[in-house]
Amino acid sequence: MSGGSARSLGKGSAPPGPVPEGLIRVYSMRFCPFAKRTLLVLKAKGIGHEVININLKNKPEWFFKKNPFGLVPVLENSQGQVIYESAITCEYLDEAYPGKKLLPDDPYEKACQKMVFELFSKVPPLLLSFLRRQNKEDCSGVKEELHKEFSKLEEVLTNKKTTFFGGSSLSMIDYLIWPWFEWLITLELNEYVDHTPNLKLWMEAMMKDPAVSSLFIDPKAFRGFLDLYLQNNLEACDYGL
Amino acid sequence: MTDDATRTLGKGSAPPGPVPEGLIRLYSMRFCPYAHRTRLVLQAKGIRYTPVQKEFCKTSSCKGHLDLEGRATLLECGRLDGASSKPRHEVININLRNKPEWYFTKHPFGHIPVLENSKGQLIYESVIACEYLDDAYPGRKLYPYDCYERARQKMLLELFYKVPHLTKECLVTLRCGRGCADLKLALRQEFCNLEEILGYQNTIFFGGDCISMIDYLFWPWFERLDVYGIADCVNHTPALRLWIAAMKQDPTVCALLIDKNIFLGFLNLYFQNNPDAFDYGLSC
Numbered sequence: 001m002s003g004g005s006a007r008s009l010g011k012g013s014a015p016p017g018p019v020p021e022g023l024i025r026v027y028s029m030r031f032c033p034f035a036k037r038t039l040l041v042l043k044a045k046g047i048g049h050e051v052i053n054i055n056l057k058n059k060p061e062w063f064f065k066k067n068p069f070g071l072v073p074v075l076e077n078s079q080g081q082v083i084y085e086s087a088i089t090c091e092y093l094d095e096a097y098p099g100k101k102l103l104p105d106d107p108y109e110k111a112c113q114k115m116v117f118e119l120f121s122k123v124p125p126l127l128l129s130f131l132r133r134q135n136k137e138d139c140s141g142v143k144e145e146l147h148k149e150f151s152k153l154e155e156v157l158t159n160k161k162t163t164f165f166g167g168s169s170l171s172m173i174d175y176l177i178w179p180w181f182e183w184l185i186t187l188e189l190n191e192y193v194d195h196t197p198n199l200k201l202w203m204e205a206m207m208k209d210p211a212v213s214s215l216f217i218d219p220k221a222f223r224g225f226l227d228l229y230l231q232n233n234l235e236a237c238d239y240g241l
Numbered sequence: 242m243t244d245d246a247t248r249t250l251g252k253g254s255a256p257p258g259p260v261p262e263g264l265i266r267l268y269s270m271r272f273c274p275y276a277h278r279t280r281l282v283l284q285a286k287g288i289r290y291t292p293v294q295k296e297f298c299k300t301s302s303c304k305g306h307l308d309l310e311g312r313a314t315l316l317e318c319g320r321l322d323g324a325s326s327k328p329r330h331e332v333i334n335i336n337l338r339n340k341p342e343w344y345f346t347k348h349p350f351g352h353i354p355v356l357e358n359s360k361g362q363l364i365y366e367s368v369i370a371c372e373y374l375d376d377a378y379p380g381r382k383l384y385p386y387d388c389y390e391r392a393r394q395k396m397l398l399e400l401f402y403k404v405p406h407l408t409k410e411c412l413v414t415l416r417c418g419r420g421c422a423d424l425k426l427a428l429r430q431e432f433c434n435l436e437e438i439l440g441y442q443n444t445i446f447f448g449g450d451c452i453s454m455i456d457y458l459f460w461p462w463f464e465r466l467d468v469y470g471i472a473d474c475v476n477h478t479p480a481l482r483l484w485i486a487a488m489k490q491d492p493t494v495c496a497l498l499i500d501k502n503i504f505l506g507f508l509n510l511y512f513q514n515n516p517d518a519f520d521y522g523l524s525c
Contacts, residue, residue: 088392107373108364108373111364114369115369118366
């Protein structure tokens with residue numbers, strides 16, 4: 001598993017060669033929560049992979065041939081097939097590779113995970129807008145909206161009476177929503193889950209997962225990255241290297 | 242007349258009973274494009290429509306079946322008249338401007354479509370409902386077996402995401418008597434992206450040479466281009482026009498094609514804020 005902490009490729013860089021047989025490549029960025037989803041699934045399923053980090057503030061021209069939207073994560077296999085959109089990459093990995101299935105076989109349980117995913121969908125843009133505003137404008141409106149969204153997730157756990165969003169063991173939906181809760185921890189915003197006790201317990205349970213803990217971001221590096229990223233600094237993506 | 246031709250339920254209506262065994266229920270509205278997706282999948286999978294007021298038990302001793310409006314209630318004898326083992330579906334149309342209070346127990350915001358099965362399990366978001374049906378019911382699979390091809394169809398869906406909003410905005414703008422040149426330009430651009438895909442693939446349908454899930458997920462908005470008054474948006478996209486023609490040949494699409502005059506009648510009433518809009522064209 002190479003490249004997770006490699007310098008990113010930017011404009012003017014040479015396009016990488018084909019993916020070696022037996023590996024799958026993920027185009028990523030060390031601090032991207034969407035790419036984190038894919039890395040978690042790769043880790044959880046024990047899939048042999050290589051990582052190429054992309055400078056998202058200075059994207060290589062060749063990268064748009066991989067994903068016309070120019071976003072990470074992107075998967076590329078040794079047949080040259082390319083898959084993008086984080087949730088789609090995760091589902092593809094679960095289907096294409098053997099071992100523990102992260103998505104349930106039962107059609108209704110699978111649909112439930114997708115409905116929870118939709119329920120969660122407002123959190124990423126809210127959290128990002130909260131981070132952009134901090135110390136600048138009044139962000140109490142955003143705080144309130146975040147509380148509302150977390151309460152929805154709390155309700156799911158309360159109704160299900162299970163530790164995880166998919167049941168008594170960790171599954172796909174938990175990995176899909178985890179990266180933003182990791183942000184709360186690294187930025188010491190744990191108080192945001194004070195009023196949602198089940199969500200708090202879920203976070204503690206997640207921290208014990210081997211894939212989660214092995215990919216946990218260093219808080220200092222993350223804060224350093226965030227400062228530079230919000231200033232549109234071209235070096236942000238390689239902070240700490 | 243399409244097969245879901247029943248009056249809508251609105252505020253003050255009695256909640257329907259549980260869904261009988263062997264049936265799946267769709268909460269819908271006859272003109273909604275999102276619900277249309279789910280109806281297409283039900284049709285394509287051979288999950289046949291059961292009109293709520295028919296095909297129930299004719300046994301004289303059986304008390305529980307239908308009220309006069311044909312609303313399903315618990316079937317006491319547990320049988321459907323002439324029941325086969327084939328799966329069926331029923332449709333309950335919802336008055337979207339006057340939603341029944343009970344409907345919010347089916348969906349927190351009262352959206353359609355929603356599926357409800359005989360275990361009382363609820364599935365919503367049109368794409369999730371369509372995938373659920375494909376997974377849960379046997380027979381013809383609408384999503385490909387190959388996981389890369391499946392991923393491709395889901396990526397194509399992402400490419401489509403601006404189309405519903407843009408077509409709706411065009412409709413609203415035109416109906417308010419304003420020009421929508423900018424919106425049409427934006428829509429044409431989206432159609433160009435889809436045209437490029439068909440050109441690159443060199444296939445008739447978006448999933449290959451045969452119709453599949455992604456085609457059904459796109460279709461409802463293309464069926465509405467004409468009645469929305471924006472059919473000229475595909476003037477510069479020949480492959481897309483060929484796809485539209487091929488789709489109109491598909492038995493599933495044909496079975497659910499909405500009559501243009503009825504649709505126009507609905508739109509006229511809808512934009513006049515008439516609460517009876519959703520039942521336009523129903524004879525009963």
